[in-house]
Amino acid sequence: MTELGETDRPAGIRLQKVLAAAGVGSRRHNEELIDAGRVRVDGEVVREQGRRVDPETAVIEVDGERVVTRTGLVHLALNKPRGVVSTMSDPEGRPTVADLLTEFGSAPGLFHVGRLDADSEGLLLVTNNGELAHRLTHPRYQVPKTYQVQISGPLRKETLRRLRSGVELSDGPVRADNVRIIDQAGAQILLELVLHEGRNRVVRRMLDEVGHPVVRLLRTQFGAVHLGNLRSGRARHLTRHEVGALHGAVGL
Missing domain, CATH: 3.30.70.1560 (Alpha-L RNA-binding motif)
Known part of the structure; x- marks a missing residue:
């Protein structure tokens, strides 16, 4: 019997591996979640070990909470100081949000979600997830x-x-x-x-x-994201639960 070639393999990635890459837990833990019926893919409970999914398009939930599995997405919380303008570049040379994100500079397409005026401080979300950002600022969703x-x-x-x-x-x-x-x-x-x-x-x-x-x-x-003890001028990655809660709040 001949082995399957690369082009003959089933499409997608094993569900437990996708969950592990998204930070849900170890593959063994994720297999237990699947066995317990706690994982849904595109609205369907999955109990089949080895189920393959496309992490770029599949809607995956664990215990009813969305798990974002698309690659390349970045979701940040920034504590904007007073005097910094909510823009990624400024022709007048004022300090900008981008100046505070140099450690995340390799992430493509980052932009701020909504605004805080220059005299205001505190929590500003920054992402390259355009659909999420659009919905978070749309009046329809009342976040x-x-x-x-x-x-x-x-x-x-x-x-x-x-x-x-x-x-x-x-x-x-x-x-x-x-x-x-x-x-x-x-x-x-x-x-x-x-x-x-x-x-x-x-x-x-x-x-x-x-x-x-x-x-x-x-x-x-x-929304579900708190400023907490994040220092002024610093940013952090959102947790998996925060990202899932934001998606849930706007119907994604």
């Missing part, structure tokens, strides 16, 4: 973002209610999904504000409209 906002008081309860119920801006109304006071020192108040809007400088414009200009603005969360 929430959380900010810590320092303002000067005093702050009336009526103002908090107004932020929740809606503020009229020049380009239409906007309301906070949630807003609360998390700290206060003298006249300085620290708010936590959650909203899914992505309009230009929307947080600053909301607070200007209610008479409390922003002193400092820090984004701490974007």
